[in-house]
Amino acid sequence: MALLAFGAAGWWWVNQPLRLPAATVDLSVEPGTLPRAVVQAVADAGVEVDPGLLYAWFRLSGQGRQIKAGSYELETGITPRRLLSKLARGEESLRAVTLVEGWTFRQMRAALAKEESLKHDTAGLDDAAVMALIGRPGQHPEGRFFPDTYAYARGSTESHLLERALRAMDKRLQAAWAERSPQAAVKSPEEALILASIVEKETGRGSDRPLVSAVFNNRLRVGMPLQTDPTVIYGMGAAFNGNLRKIDLQTDTPWNTYTRPGLPPTPIAMPGKASLLAAVQPAPAKALYFVARGDGSSHFSESLDEHNRAVNKYQRGQ
Known part of the structure; x- marks a missing residue:
């Protein structure tokens, strides 16, 4: 009955595009805002509309009280009918x-x-x-x-x-910790998070993550220092200028894994899902060393002699 009372002319009007001051208009509706105030907010946003007519539509439609608080984006071509539907459904931008x-x-x-x-x-x-x-x-x-x-x-x-x-x-x-393998040397979810952050910073190559994790898990298991540069860089904070020097490796901080055994006290970055899983699912490898090949991948070694040969090959070109 309410819609019939609105009349044919009114029904035509609710389906006509409103004139906006720009291609899109932002509209914010705070919690508890009454329909009349929402209408005023629409007008204040620069939309060319008769507030009285729009308020009548809000009331007669029966949806005026369903308007939800939120942030909305009104786009070119929006009609009074579509506007009310957007607000009643809570279709926020x-x-x-x-x-x-x-x-x-x-x-x-x-x-x-x-x-x-x-x-x-x-x-x-x-x-x-x-x-x-x-x-x-x-x-x-x-x-x-x-x-x-x-x-x-x-x-x-x-x-x-x-x-x-x-x-x-x-x-x-929690999900990653529930899937940890027997090869993992980390003893708690906290340790897993810390190790995952190191894996994240050491390589962006998906296939290398489990192997990088294996190196660090193996070192933790046998008591070897992790000796990972990203932890040193993190511990340097703003003092790091992009050039990691030998003196930096020797300068003690809580995050220097050259001067301190075990894992650092906190993560050093945000690890993604792949690094979280790699930390608790290391590859079944005996590697204790790795060196960057220069193409984004790494060479992994079980012995120091093999590692030194790889360093000479990939880092020194010998």
Whole structure:
């Protein structure tokens, strides 16, 4: 009956495209906003519409009270009918941000800070304060977030996105730990996460990950220092200028695996799924050494003599 009361002219109007001030218009509806205020927000956004007529449509359709809070994108060609449907269904406009495998927490925060559609509620907070804000007080942030592409609604907060990435890493790490093999020398999910971050930084070649993991698991098993450059670089922080020197390998930090035995105290980057699995499923190999061939792959050796020959061949051209 309500639609009949609206009349034929009104029905024609609800199916006519609205005039927008641009190709797309952003519309934000806060929780608890009444239909009349939503209509006003549409007009305030620059949409050429008769607020009284639009409000009448919202009321008579029976969907006005179903409008959901959120961030919406109104596109060219949208009609009053489509507008109300979008708002009632909660079809929010989504943005996406990609957290890259191997990024540090500092790099991730810098990427989020550039997302104009996010609310930067972590701006000005140090790392410890950020972790407290997302419910992990006292936990070191490095490596705790799963690298992936995350869709979010315009106006979402950085802290909410971080919480999602944090829960995703918890889930991925738990799943990987449940699939660990007898060859794994890591003794806990925490150790697996740390080792996975090292594997992530040591190679981007999928086929080499289990072998790189085997080297480090084998070294952990026999008590050999890991001696992995990425941990040294991480421990240097801002002091690293792109050139790793012998003195750097000899300068002790908590993350220097040349001067300290075992795994470093924290992860050194965000490991992806493949590195998490490699850390707990090392290849059944006896290798204790590896060296880059220069083509993205590595040569793996069981003895120091073989390793030295590989270094001469691939690094020194001898």
